Amino acid sequence: xxxxxxxxxxxxxxxxxxxxxxxxxxxxxxxxxxxxxxxxxxxxxxxxxxxxxxxxxxxxxxxxxxxxxxxxxxxxxxxxxxxxxxxxxxxxxxxxxxxxxxxxxxxxxxxxxxxxxxxxxxxxxxxxxxxxxxxxxxxxxxxxxxxxxxxxxxxxxxxxxxxxxxxxxxxxxxxxxxxxxxxxxxxxxxxxxxxxxxxxxxxxxxxxxxxxxxxxxxxxxxxxxxxxxxx
Amino acid sequence: xxxxxxxxxxxxxxxxxxxxxxxxxxxxxxxxxxxxxxxxxxxxxxxxxxxxxxxxx
Numbered sequence: 234x235x236x237x238x239x240x241x242x243x244x245x246x247x248x249x250x251x252x253x254x255x256x257x258x259x260x261x262x263x264x265x266x267x268x269x270x271x272x273x274x275x276x277x278x279x280x281x282x283x284x285x286x287x288x289x290x291x292x293x294x295x296x297x298x299x300x301x302x303x304x305x306x307x308x309x310x311x312x313x314x315x316x317x318x319x320x321x322x323x324x325x326x327x328x329x330x331x332x333x334x335x336x337x338x339x340x341x342x343x344x345x346x347x348x349x350x351x352x353x354x355x356x357x358x359x360x361x362x363x364x365x366x367x368x369x370x371x372x373x374x375x376x377x378x379x380x381x382x383x384x385x386x387x388x389x390x391x392x393x394x395x396x397x398x399x400x401x402x403x404x405x406x407x408x409x410x411x412x413x414x415x416x417x418x419x420x421x422x423x424x425x426x427x428x429x430x431x432x433x434x435x436x437x438x439x440x441x442x443x444x445x446x447x448x449x450x451x452x453x454x455x456x457x458x459x460x461x462x463x464x
Numbered sequence: 465x466x467x468x469x470x471x472x473x474x475x476x477x478x479x480x481x482x483x484x485x486x487x488x489x490x491x492x493x494x495x496x497x498x499x500x501x502x503x504x505x506x507x508x509x510x511x512x513x514x515x516x517x518x519x520x521x
Binding site for chain 2: 240241244308310312315316319331332333334337338339340341342344369
């Protein structure tokens, strides 16, 4: 598929999600895996943080409370998500939201001490370019943290492929390699299980049954992180 | 809707990484290097490469 077409179709997909109010749903859905990631990050109060694929901005607003002397920016491909994010954060001068793509981030080099991205990276048309851009805008000694539920090591998510826009189903070690190629060092990955209880009467379209959803949550989300070498 | 000037100070062209400038008609943000103009819609700049048009000068 042509790259321009992929971006446009992705944007339309996420604008649809925004119109359906899914941006708000993300907070409820992703909080159980986001909190353990934030604990591991040990943010200091004055950090500058970027959220790539921020949707309607729930994680940006949460991080802003964790960095009371810092600032937080979010970018998203969907202008509709960014409109909602700005409305929800009106009057908060330490947060900002911009329409932008992971592989062409509209911020200067070395802008942020941390970069985060939750449930976004596998949608990027070019994950290598996205992680390279994240490395560019991360300050020396800063770190990048990517958390995803869709990765090849978890067999309980492979059935999503036909339900999603074009995506990348990579192994954990492949994500790590993309971090290293982008210049990050001290690259590691780990799993964050989702402790949310699963009701016995699951009838959604993402999993065959409650048992599979239970296994999926036990496998956990993949967290990959790395540090940009000091200058 | 006017966009805040201080935000423009640290928005860069996603291609050249040069700071962009508000166009005279205030409808776009222009990169002085590649002359791409990123449209501002409802006060929100669209900093997407595919959405930019390249001005002749």
